[in-house]
Amino acid sequence: xxxxxxxxxxxxxxxxxxxxxxxxxxxxxxxxxxxxxxxxxxxxxxxxxxxxxxxxxxxxxxxxxxxxxxxxxxxxxxxxxxxxxxx
Amino acid sequence: xxxxxxxxxxxxxxxxxxxxxxxxxxxxxxxxxxxxxxxxxxxxxxxxxxxxxxxxxxxxxxxxxxxxxxxxxxxxxxxxxxxxxxxxxxxxxxxxxxxxxxxxxxxxxxxxxxxxxxxxxxxxxxxxxxxxxxxxxxxxxxxxxxxxxxxxxxxxxxxxxxxxxxxxxxxxxxxxxxxxxxxxxxxxxxxxxxxxxxxxxxxxxxxxxxxxxxxxxxxxxxxxxxxxxxxxxxxxxxxxxxxxxxxxxxxxxxxxxxxxxxxxxxxxxxxxxxxxxxxxxxxxxxxxxxxxxxxxxxxxxxxxxxxxxxxxxxxxxxxxxxxxxxxxxxxxxxxxxxxxxxxxxxxxxxxxxxxxxxxxxxxxxxxxxx
Numbered sequence: 543x544x545x546x547x548x549x550x551x552x553x554x555x556x557x558x559x560x561x562x563x564x565x566x567x568x569x570x571x572x573x574x575x576x577x578x579x580x581x582x583x584x585x586x587x588x589x590x591x592x593x594x595x596x597x598x599x600x601x602x603x604x605x606x607x608x609x610x611x612x613x614x615x616x617x618x619x620x621x622x623x624x625x626x627x628x629x
Numbered sequence: 630x631x632x633x634x635x636x637x638x639x640x641x642x643x644x645x646x647x648x649x650x651x652x653x654x655x656x657x658x659x660x661x662x663x664x665x666x667x668x669x670x671x672x673x674x675x676x677x678x679x680x681x682x683x684x685x686x687x688x689x690x691x692x693x694x695x696x697x698x699x700x701x702x703x704x705x706x707x708x709x710x711x712x713x714x715x716x717x718x719x720x721x722x723x724x725x726x727x728x729x730x731x732x733x734x735x736x737x738x739x740x741x742x743x744x745x746x747x748x749x750x751x752x753x754x755x756x757x758x759x760x761x762x763x764x765x766x767x768x769x770x771x772x773x774x775x776x777x778x779x780x781x782x783x784x785x786x787x788x789x790x791x792x793x794x795x796x797x798x799x800x801x802x803x804x805x806x807x808x809x810x811x812x813x814x815x816x817x818x819x820x821x822x823x824x825x826x827x828x829x830x831x832x833x834x835x836x837x838x839x840x841x842x843x844x845x846x847x848x849x850x851x852x853x854x855x856x857x858x859x860x861x862x863x864x865x866x867x868x869x870x871x872x873x874x875x876x877x878x879x880x881x882x883x884x885x886x887x888x889x890x891x892x893x894x895x896x897x898x899x900x901x902x903x904x905x906x907x908x909x910x911x912x913x914x915x916x917x918x919x920x921x922x923x924x925x926x927x928x929x930x931x932x933x934x935x936x937x938x939x940x941x942x943x944x945x946x947x948x949x950x951x952x953x954x955x956x957x958x959x960x961x962x963x964x965x966x967x968x969x970x971x972x973x974x975x976x977x978x979x980x981x982x983x984x985x986x987x988x989x990x991x992x993x994x995x996x997x998x999x
Contacts, residue, residue: 586688589722590710624687
């Protein structure tokens with residue numbers, strides 16, 4: 543089980559929670575588990591071609607990742623970040 | 630009768646409700662503060678139902694539906710999305726949900742949606758689940774019709790028109806791409822751009838590649854189409870296929886460039902446009918800083934300037950394609966919202982205007998709800 547930090551624009555899906563927990567061996571697996579628990583959340587971050595949307599950043603601990611295939615180890619924390627997107 | 634205006638803005642959804650006289654308007658909202666609301670449309674078949682096109686600066690696009698006139702909203706279970714691309718195929722992803730059109734009266738719950746990049750989508754459950762219209766999105770000519778030209782906010786598919794006589798007869802428009810027609814429910818499409826000028830294309834007789842800003846079909850005379858284009862105002866009376874540039878009758882110093890075009894719901898010959906400056910580098914503001922609505926009562930053969938009550942000078946707003954509408958009152962009301970967050974109203978078919986709200990965010994759409 544991984545801790546996932548949720549940015550404020552996505553907390554409408556997590557009933558306001560800034561931290562949730564999800565299972566998965568990869569980033570993609572964690573996002574699918576999040577989608578099961580919080581329907582609609584994944585598509586706001588990941589497009590229909592399984593690409594991370596332009597203003598979304600995903601970190602495993604302190605390292606940014608660009609692929610949903612990135613593997614996760616037991617205690618890894620996932621940070622979902624909404625990057626700057628204009629005024 | 631009380632009237633409601635649904636106002637989609639760059640920062641959320643607002644609602645204006647009038648008293649029976651339309652003199653007093655009460656503002657409600659914002660709902661979805663901070664969300665980019667491109668279009669909010671009432672279902673004329675079930676007026677309690679609304680569908681809204683939304684996204685935020687960070688997050689992907691989605692749709693919301695309401696079955697209680699906008700008091701509560703539910704996010705679509707499956708928002709519009711292109712099919713997964715095959716290997717070697719250019720991947721397409723919806724960046725903006727831009728346009729919403731209720732389906733035919735004989736198909737309750739049906740809706741069409743247009744997106745950027747240009748895609749056509751359909752829902753048959755009041756906007757909760759959306760599927761791609763493969764006949765257009767995967768048409769052999771699609772890559773040429775929707776070539777991916779980047780207008781400032783993307784390549785929009787808009788102005789989906791459903792023929793009230795025939796659910797299978799559809800029109801749509803793409804900026805930039807042109808107008809297209811289907812007579813088989815969206816399985817096949819053909820360009821419908823003859824007579825439309827395109828001074829930005831090397832071939833002035835191009836079959837497609839035009840820039841329609843807004844296309845409307847008259848509900849009582851569905852063979853009558855009007856189009857406000859990047860290159861003028863046009864009318865088409867089917868079965869003809871060649872558009873007639875009705876904007877040539879506008880004053881030369883005003884021109885016939887603009888975004889919206891609105892027709893009288895009961896008079897196919899009466900139409901209103903809101904010209905903008907399309908000269909030199911395309912300011913897209915009111916010509917000379919003096920906004921005016923122009924009305925034709927004879928299908929575009931002549932035009933009358935209507936500016937009573939509008940700012941006389943130094944008013945530089947823009948009115949976008951979804952931001953002008955009419956109500957259904959016997960003495961027709963007209964409304965438009967500006968990029969500077971003002972809503973202007975006329976309760977006498979444009980003869981006089983007054984500002985009924987200001988200081989809203991940039992307005993993207995103003996639609997009437999009964």
